[in-house]
Amino acid sequence: xxxxxxxxxxxxxxxxxxxxxxxxxxxxxxxxxxxxxxxxxxxxxxxxxxxxxxxxxxxxxxxxxxxxxxxxxxxxxxxxxxxxxxxxxxxxxxxxxxxxxxxxxxxxxxxxxxxxxxxxxxxxxxxxxxxxxxxxxxxxxxxxxxxxxxxxxxxxxxxxxxxxxxxxxxxxxxxxxxxxxxxxxxxxxxxxxxxxxxxxxxxxxxxxxxxxxxxxxxxxxxxxxxxxxxxxxxxxxxxxxxxxxxxxxxxxxxxxxxxxxxxxxxxxxxxxxxxxxxxxxxxxxxxxxxxxxxxxxxxxxxxxxxxxxxxxxxxxxxxxxxxxxxxxxxxxxxxxxxxxxxxxxxxxxxxxxxxxxxxxxxxxxxxxxxxxxxxxxxxxxxxxxxxxxxxxxxxxxxxxxxxxxxxxxxxxxxxxxxxxxxxxxxxxxxxxxxxxxxxxxxxxxxxxxxxxxxxxxxxxxxxxxxxxxxxxxxxxxxxxxxxxxxxxxxxxxxxxxx
Amino acid sequence: xxxxxxxxxxxxxxxxxxxxxxxxxxxxxxxxxxxxxxxxxxxxxxxxxxxxxxxxxxxxxxxxxxxxxxxxxxxxxxxxxxxxxxxxxxxxxxxxxxxxxxxxxxxxxxxxxxxxxxxxxxxxxxxxxxxxxxxxxxxxxxxxxxxxxxxxxxxxxxxxxxxxxxxxxxxxxxxxxxxxxxxxxxxxxxxxxxxxxxxxxxxxxxxxxxxxxxxxxxxxxxxxxxxxxxxxxxxxxxxxxxxxxxxxxxxxxxxxxxxxxxxxxxxxxxxxxxxxxxxxxxxxxxxxxxxxxxxxxxxxxxxxxxxxxxxxxxxxxxxxxxx
Numbered sequence: 001x002x003x004x005x006x007x008x009x010x011x012x013x014x015x016x017x018x019x020x021x022x023x024x025x026x027x028x029x030x031x032x033x034x035x036x037x038x039x040x041x042x043x044x045x046x047x048x049x050x051x052x053x054x055x056x057x058x059x060x061x062x063x064x065x066x067x068x069x070x071x072x073x074x075x076x077x078x079x080x081x082x083x084x085x086x087x088x089x090x091x092x093x094x095x096x097x098x099x100x101x102x103x104x105x106x107x108x109x110x111x112x113x114x115x116x117x118x119x120x121x122x123x124x125x126x127x128x129x130x131x132x133x134x135x136x137x138x139x140x141x142x143x144x145x146x147x148x149x150x151x152x153x154x155x156x157x158x159x160x161x162x163x164x165x166x167x168x169x170x171x172x173x174x175x176x177x178x179x180x181x182x183x184x185x186x187x188x189x190x191x192x193x194x195x196x197x198x199x200x201x202x203x204x205x206x207x208x209x210x211x212x213x214x215x216x217x218x219x220x221x222x223x224x225x226x227x228x229x230x231x232x233x234x235x236x237x238x239x240x241x242x243x244x245x246x247x248x249x250x251x252x253x254x255x256x257x258x259x260x261x262x263x264x265x266x267x268x269x270x271x272x273x274x275x276x277x278x279x280x281x282x283x284x285x286x287x288x289x290x291x292x293x294x295x296x297x298x299x300x301x302x303x304x305x306x307x308x309x310x311x312x313x314x315x316x317x318x319x320x321x322x323x324x325x326x327x328x329x330x331x332x333x334x335x336x337x338x339x340x341x342x343x344x345x346x347x348x349x350x351x352x353x354x355x356x357x358x359x360x361x362x363x364x365x366x367x368x369x370x371x372x373x374x375x376x377x378x379x380x381x382x383x384x385x386x387x388x389x390x391x392x393x394x395x396x397x398x399x400x401x402x403x404x405x406x407x408x409x410x411x412x413x414x415x416x417x418x419x420x421x422x423x424x425x426x427x428x429x430x431x432x433x434x435x436x437x438x439x440x441x442x443x444x445x446x447x448x449x450x451x452x453x454x455x456x457x458x459x460x461x462x463x464x465x466x467x468x469x470x471x472x473x474x475x476x477x478x479x480x481x482x483x484x485x486x487x488x489x490x491x492x493x494x495x496x497x498x
Numbered sequence: 499x500x501x502x503x504x505x506x507x508x509x510x511x512x513x514x515x516x517x518x519x520x521x522x523x524x525x526x527x528x529x530x531x532x533x534x535x536x537x538x539x540x541x542x543x544x545x546x547x548x549x550x551x552x553x554x555x556x557x558x559x560x561x562x563x564x565x566x567x568x569x570x571x572x573x574x575x576x577x578x579x580x581x582x583x584x585x586x587x588x589x590x591x592x593x594x595x596x597x598x599x600x601x602x603x604x605x606x607x608x609x610x611x612x613x614x615x616x617x618x619x620x621x622x623x624x625x626x627x628x629x630x631x632x633x634x635x636x637x638x639x640x641x642x643x644x645x646x647x648x649x650x651x652x653x654x655x656x657x658x659x660x661x662x663x664x665x666x667x668x669x670x671x672x673x674x675x676x677x678x679x680x681x682x683x684x685x686x687x688x689x690x691x692x693x694x695x696x697x698x699x700x701x702x703x704x705x706x707x708x709x710x711x712x713x714x715x716x717x718x719x720x721x722x723x724x725x726x727x728x729x730x731x732x733x734x735x736x737x738x739x740x741x742x743x744x745x746x747x748x749x750x751x752x753x754x755x756x757x758x759x760x761x762x763x764x765x766x767x768x769x770x771x772x773x774x775x776x777x778x779x780x781x782x783x784x785x786x787x788x789x790x791x792x793x794x795x796x797x798x799x800x801x802x803x804x805x806x807x808x809x810x811x812x813x814x815x816x817x818x819x820x821x
Contacts, residue, residue, distance in 0.1 A: 304709055328711025342709050347702040347769045356699065357710040359692050367690045410710065 002030030005193050006051075006082075006162055011060035013050055020046045023060065024219045026212060028162060031191040033184060035204045035225065038214035039237055039490075040290050040455040044197050047214070048164050052077040052084055065161070081161035085151045087170050093140030098122035100139050101154050125153050129183050145176030152183055156192075163187070164195045169203060170291055181207050199289045201230050201494045213237055231487075234494070238457065238486035246461035249482045251444075252282040258316070259449045260332075260418050265310030267300035272473040274310075278418065278451060281444045285464030286453040288493045293473035294453045295337060298420045302327045302334045314418075328357055330418075333411030337423035337453070339400070343407045346396040350388050351377035353395050353406050357414040380409035384439060401432025408439065419443065422453045437463060457486055469493050511763035515778040522785045530792040536669075538788070540661070543671040546784040547660055548573060548736040550677050550777065552755035553762075554684050555728025557776045558721040560759055561688075562701045563768025564613060564620030566722060567752055568605060568627035569729040574748030575635030576601045576733035581644035581743055584653065591653045598737070599730035605631060606726015610719030628749070636745035643744050646737045657738040673735070677777070685773040687724075697721050701768030757804055758783045761811045782807060 006028040013021040021043050028034050036044050049055045051062065053071030062069050064080065071077040074084070091100050098118040099106075107114040107121070122135035131149050139147065148168060155163050165184075169177045184194060184207055196208055204211060205225060213220040213236040220236045260278040265271055270293035278284050286294045300307040303321040312319055314330050321327045327334070336342035344353050351370075354377040355362050362373050377391040386405040388398055395406055404424065411419055421440065425433045440463060444450055454460050460467060467484050469477040469492035477492035527534040552569045559566045580598030583589040589597075605627055612623035636642075647653035649661075660673035688694035696717040699707040708714045737743065762779025764771030786800045786807070 302709070324709050325711045325713055334709055336706075336709065341703070342706050345699045345703045345706050345769075348699060352695065352699075356707070356712070359695065359712075363692065366692075367686075368692065368695060370690070414711075 002032060002191060002193075004028070005030045005065060007061075007063040008047070008051065009061050009063070011047065011050055011062070012058045013046060013055060014058055020217050021050065021057075022216075022218045024214065024217070026219070027222075028193045028195060030161075030193050031188050032209040033188065033194045033196050033207055035208035035211040036195055036197045036214065037199075037204065037211055037233060037237060038220075039457065041216075042214040042237075043217040044214055045166065046217075048084060048166065048195070048197070052082060052164070078158050078160075081159055082164070083155040083158050083160040083162070084164045084166060085148075085155050085168055087167040091139045091147055091150065093138070095139055096135065097133055097137050097139055097142070097150055098135035100150060101125070101135075101157060121157075122153075125157050129153055129156065129186065131179075131183065143176070144171045145173060145179065148172060148176070148180060149183065152180070156187070160192060162193045162195070164197070166197050167199070167291075168196075169198060169200060177203070199291075199494060201233070204233070205230075215239070230491075230494070234487055234490045238490050246458075247464065247481045250282075250465035250480060252279050252465045256280045256282065259314065260451075261311075261313040261316075262301060263311040263313075265297065265300060265307060265312075267296060267305060267307040267310075268473075270296035270473045271300050271307070274470070274475050276468050276475065276478065278449050279465075280449055281447055282465045283440065283444055283450045283452055283463050285460045285467040286451060286470065287457070287460045287467055287489050288455075288470040290455065291472070292470040292493065294470050295422055296473070297470070298334065298422055298451065298453060302332060302420065304334070328414060328416070331416050332418045332420065333357070333414060333416035334420045335404070335407050335411070335422060335424065337426055339403055339407060339427075344395050344403055347394060349392050350381065350386070350395055350398070350406055351391040354380060354391070354409045354413055357410050357416075361413075376413055377409070380405075380412060384409060385435065399429075399432070401428040401436065404428060404432075404436060405439075417447075418449050418451070420451045420453070423455065424452060425454075425456070425459065457489065460484075460489070461486070512772060512775045512778060515762055515775060515782065519778055519781045519785065522782065522789060526785070526789040526792055533789060533792040538792070540669050540671045542784055542788045543674050544661060544739050545788055546780060547673045547677065547739060548732040549751070549754045549758060549784060550780045551680070551728050551732035551735055552752065553758045553776050553780045554680060554773060555725040555732070556752065556755050557684075557759045557764055557771055557773060558688075558697055558724045559609075559613075559620060559624075560756065560764045560766070561697055561768055561771045562620075562718055562721045563704075564721070565624060565756065566609060566725040566729075567621070567624040568609060568631050569725060569732065569755060570751030570753070571628050571632040571748040572602060572605055572726070572729045573733040573736055573751065574743060574746075575631040576605075576730050577646075577737040578635035578639050578644055578743045578745060580733065581646045581737060582639035582642070584647065585644055586639075586642075591647065591656060595656060595734050598733045599727065602730020602733060603723060603727045606723040606729070607719070609726060610722035613722060614715045614718035628752075632746060632749065635743075639745065641745055643742060645742045648741070654741075656734075657741075660735060660738045673738075681773055681777045688771075688773055693717060693720050693724075698769060698771075701765075701770070703769075754783050754787075754804075755780070757808050760808055763811075763815075765815060766812060779811075 004027055008026040010023045011021050012023055024047055026047065038044050046055065050057045053073045053076055101122050102118050107117040119135045126133050131153065133146055133149060168180065172180065187194065198204060208225045210222055211225050211233055212222045213233060215237060223232060256279040258277045259280045263275045265274040274297050288294050299305045303323045303326050312321055319330050321330060340346060351373050355373050362369050374391055381388060381391060384405040387402050395403055425436055428436065440450055452463055461484065465481055467479045467489065468475055469489055471493050479488065552573065556566050556569055576598040579601055580594040583597055584591055584594035609624055609627055612618045613620045649657040662670045662672045664670060696707065696712055700714060700718055704714060758780035759776040760766060761782050762775030764776060783804060786803050790800050790803065791797060
């Protein structure tokens with residue numbers, strides 16, 4: 001193994017209310033591929049952002065090629081030879097491949113951009129990487145896989161000594177991944193160090209030399225890939241103590257009626273043949289890693305995105321859900337993970353948001369009965385303990401937890417029996433979190449049924465009666481809470497070695 | 499007075515625009531003695547009706563975050579078609595007026611389908627209907643100009659509902675009364691009906707509104723229908739005020755209306771706006787149109803000042819947002 005090229009030591013970083021990185025160490029060697037693993041929110045991306053100057057660290061040192069460095073921005077990091085290949089492709093679709101590669105540092109001939117030279121340089125670069133892409137091709141005509149190759153080529157063209165891959169395979173097909181691995185092996189021979197962030201256990205085994213595991217913003221340890229098993233890695237990823245008492249057994253009687261049954265739901269790559277049942281009074285947890293297809297499943301079920309096939313039964317009756325209107329009429333309410341974009345209408349008042357889904361009940365002929373609207377909104381503000389001066393307050397002025405309560409009020413006003421909570425406590429502080437949990441427990445006690453999508457293991461184990469685990473668009477398992485352990489869930493959530 | 503209640507309810511922006519209107523009247527009156535006369539007052543109002551009607555209508559697409567550029571050439575086209583039927587085909591005046599309004603509504607539906615159902619960008623869709631309506635009137639009416647019947651004739655009696663001349667010769671601009679009635683009605687529509695509520699919601703967050711189970715396409719389309727309907731009514735008002743309709747004119751009228759709405763506080767990015775604000779905003783535009791010549795500035799300056807006022811109006815919003 002090569003010499004150490006990059007050392008991060010005792011890196012500490014806090015955001016308001018979150019200790020994102022707690023004295024994290026990282027060591028990268030020349031010519032190796034280092035896997036960086038951890039659950040959602042473990043701090044992998046934050047650490048990489050600190051390295052490349054997107055975030056400023058609170059304390060700790062970064063030593064690169066024997067010198068202590070602190071990059072002010074990605075440009076500086078790039079110039080020094082540290083480059084990130086992002087998961088989302090940052091390509092300009094209308095420009096050609098070569099124009100994309102050299103954007104911001106175009107070759108010039110006088111005041112004219114020298115496209116010919118750019119094409120030549122791009123061609124040389126591709127030849128070096130053994131990739132077959134025409135530099136003159138328009139970027140949007142390339143497959144996602146080829147676009148990813150361009151991203152890598154671009155990174156290499158910066159004379160990169162350290163390349164960071166942030167979930168590079170998320171959008172790629174098997175053969176494209178294989179092609180990418182070929183390039184990575186080539187780069188290894190050229191003594192370039194690489195950090196590979198991925199959730200895919202099989203890829204980690206195939207391409208990486210060492211694995212560094214992070215958990216909840218701390219460094220857990222580093223293993224030699226060859227000498228460890230998947231179980232070793234998972235144990236390191238989840239080996240936390242759960243403070244809030246997890247549920248030990250389901251609160252739902254065995255014979256509770258099935259209120260929602262989904263069969264063979266298909267919607268693109270992210271939802272493949274998903275089937276599950278939801279019982280009355282149950283909280284059904286949906287667990288999985290980022291990109292597992294949980295939100296996509298919920299959106300397809302709710303009619304927010306088109307679905308290709310699949311049957312949905314409500315209380316035993318088959319229903320057709322083609323758009324959110326149908327879903328709402330079936331008694332389903334969806335609380336989005338992205339409240340600001342999908343949940344609330346920010347420039348409207350608490351009262352207006354509360355009645356948004358059930359306007360019919362608030363009409364006096366053609367006029368809106370504003371008194372009744374206020375009355376109902378007031379009722380829910382009190383029942384849910386929403387902190388707002390009055391119901392005429394614009395929701396944009398409320399805190400995250402209170403905005404969430406307004407969304408809950410909206411669906412309660414509609415009298416929805418099935419509520420889909422997508423990351424119910426994202427962006428909500430700890431105190432408000434507990435309130436939301438209590439509220440959810442109260443709702444199921446009152447006979448509502450809840451689907452809860454959550455990326456937080458503690459939340460899943462604390463709230464769910466049953467757990468569905470998804471991985472890459474497929475349902476990989478279903479567990480009763482009594483048999484659910486962090487390790488079992490994580491095992492199902494990561495792809496098996498094939 | 500009914501006004502008093504409305505006064506108490508004035509929001510910051512509306513009060514500000516009202517202040518600007520008053521300040522402009524005072525300024526022009528001081529600078530030009532001829533401005534503060536009854537005929538000028540009537541003239542300002544006379545020139546405002548068709549703009550007011552367009553503005554009341556276009557407020558709805560604007561609030562959804564879109565725009566309707568077809569109303570200017572549209573209203574001329576509708577007035578041309580209605581007038582042609584009355585003058586050359588001997589159709590009763592009432593039918594002519596109705597046709598004028600209905601064609602407007604029809605174009606509104608067309609715009610609505612393009613934008614809400616077929617997902618065309620509003621700017622592009624209505625730019626196209628702007629061109630279509632520009633040619634539509636002349637095409638249907640053999641490219642002739644039309645003069646609606648004189649106010650003194652029986653057929654032209656409808657024009658008195660905008661400007662009534664009493665037996666003693668006093669001119670009473672009662673059109674303003676109709677405008678106020680319409681402002682009250684449309685305020686109600688915007689603030690107290692489902693149509694208004696959902697149009698505001700669409701402009702504020704279309705996706706969240708859709709996910710609340712609202713038939714977003716229908717209500718989005720309604721906004722353009724209202725705009726078309728009011729463009730049709732503006733066609734009638736235009737005919738009543740100016741009588742002679744020239745084919746192919748009307749381009750740029752919509753800018754006065756949209757400008758008025760924006761000055762009145764309708765957010766160009768959607769979600770925010772009031773009918774009263776639009777109404778007051780139109781007066782800022784109209785006063786400049788009529789008033790600036792009185793203080794010795796040519797009509798061209800009106801365009802320049804309108805542009806500057808618009809920039810100021812939008813800047814106020816931008817600065818507010820940043821806070």
